[in-house]
Amino acid sequence: MNLNIxxxxxxxxxxIVCIKTxxxxxxxxxxxASDFSIPEESSVFTFKVTRMNxxxxxxxxxxxxxxxxxxxxRTKAENPYAIISKSKARTCAHFNKLDYTTWCE
Known part of the structure; x- marks a missing residue:
């Protein structure tokens, strides 16, 4: 294969990777930012910030x-962030992804 190609x-x-992720x-x-981190369950390619401090x-x-x-x-001592699956979120009454008080357990 030609090097230029x-x-x-x-x-x-x-x-494409940079634009689509x-x-x-x-x-x-x-x-x-010294305090910025990606959740362990996610990746640098897929994690999207929806609200910054x-x-x-x-x-x-x-x-x-x-x-x-x-x-x-909303955090717990063992984890700096809380998490809810999108499938679980669909079962929460009045779920709002930007209000953790609406997240059901």
């Missing part, structure tokens, strides 16, 4: 991926 194809693949946004936050800290308050909703507003 390989470079072009590689560039297009990287460009959250990798650039998450990488930026990881590099520039508006104060001086640079962490997310709510996020989601294809399987879960996450919040840092």
């Amino acid at each position: 390989f470079k072009t194809i590689s560039f297009v693949i990287v460009l 959250e990798v650039l946004t998450n990488a930026w936050h990881i590099l520039t 508006e104060g001086s800290g640079e962490w997310w308050l709510y996020g989601e991926d294809e399987n879960y909703y996450y919040t840092m507003e």
